[in-house]
Amino acid sequence: MKSGHRNQSADDADPVRMTRELVRTPSVNPVLEAGGAGEGEIAKLVAGWLRGWGYRPVTTEVAPGRFNVVARRGAAAGPSLLLNGHLDTVGVGEMAAPFSGEVREGRLFGRGAADMKSGLACVLNVAARLAGEEIPGELIVAFTADEEHASLGMEALVASGVAADAAIVCEPTSLAVMPAHKGFLWIDVFAGGRAAHGSRPDAGVDAISHMGHVLVAFEEESRRLARETDHPLLGAASLHAGTISGGSAPSVYPDRCQLVVERRTLPGETAERVMAEAVRVLAVARERCPGLDARVEAGLYRAGTEVPVTSGPVEGLVSACRRAGLPGAVEG
Ligand SMILES: [Zn+2]
Structure with missing residues (x-):
């Protein structure tokens, strides 16, 4: 079913374009590098995109200047899937152009391009594509603060009572599925x-x-x-x-x-x-x-974590990888 309220379409959610904009929005963890921007600006950026696709994102300040963004859609009665990524990056050190988002020879450069603004862009792309669809359960999109230091954002998210039947964290794994x-x-x-x-x-x-x-x-x-x-x-x-x-x-x-x-x-x-x-x-x-x-x-x-390699999310991800022509390796 198409929602008539959206003023942007999934076509606006090109993952490369979004990764570029995310890289150009500094979000260095201020605990790791003095003067780091934290998650304020990037939280506004992702919340704005989500709003454009008809979501009602909730932004929470989990510590001064540190923000989570959570958006949900679908029916809480059905099975729930949480897609997660962290908004912060490590410091930039001596990088020449950390926030350029430049694309050269098929690669996108900048702090956080891999870890994990490209992952955020994938989650956002899924959110955009599902925005106009009936889904059989609930989708929870959760972008969190401070993963690179003490995971204050994830701690606050869990404390807020958010729970799901399955969760996918879109950290870079060279496209392996990592259940442990x-x-x-x-x-x-x-x-x-x-x-x-x-x-x-x-x-x-x-x-x-x-x-x-x-x-x-x-x-x-x-x-x-x-x-x-x-x-x-x-x-x-x-x-x-x-x-x-x-x-x-x-x-x-x-x-x-x-x-x-x-x-x-x-x-x-x-x-x-x-x-x-x-x-x-x-x-x-x-x-x-x-x-x-x-x-x-x-x-x-x-704590360390693991889910069985025979569980639904793992098998689903592996078969999705294979359909896309990827090996679908299961690693830890
Ligand atoms: Zn990461």
Whole structure:
């Protein structure tokens, strides 16, 4: 059924044109790069397009200057499909022309062209095409803020009660279908020492050297994970040191050292379980370094996710890819 209220048509929703306009609308995550634009302008752009196709998008400020845009159509009584993309990008660093959206030799250039303004354009194209159709269930289009840092937008979306029977996140995957995704936990490790002048080994306790024992024990744990964990699509769980800091001067025993370890989790691994492992790692380090004064704290955690490869959305995407002449690979 054609809606008579739309003042734009699906023909206006060319994905390349929209990707260009999205790239030309900076939305650098301001937490990652000082002065980053955030999602204000890009939220206005996508909401405007959606309105033009007859949707009633709702824009929500999830944190100062940070916006989600959600639009729905169809009957809530039927099965629901959520299409998601994030509006923010990482920083531009030294890029020469980050917001040009220039097309050269069949490629579109600019920050976020791949991750994930082209994905947003695909979602928008679907929204435009379905705008005039009767659909048997509900379509929920959800564009979220802050995916590149702490996922404030997705957290707010979930907290708002939005739920769906199936969801497709249009992140770049080289057109593979990815039904499984690792999660992560950031583990803060604090080691204490005793400050003293470098000439006073009798008084000083070297927190950085002590942390060395902790690092080695974590490295052994990473080898254990490689040996003992496995997932058919995701492989083994892993961990690595992310950042380390400590010490005040070459001639002073450092009284503290802080390490952040990132543990990549498999679906089903909880933060509690990973923290219990981290406590065991500390116990190993303490055996080797009896004076070790160290503790671990859980930082940001995002669970891994998976849906069965035999589920409707996965099989549907694979067959859609094949119809389009694409391999339809299933990866993690
Ligand atoms: Zn992304």
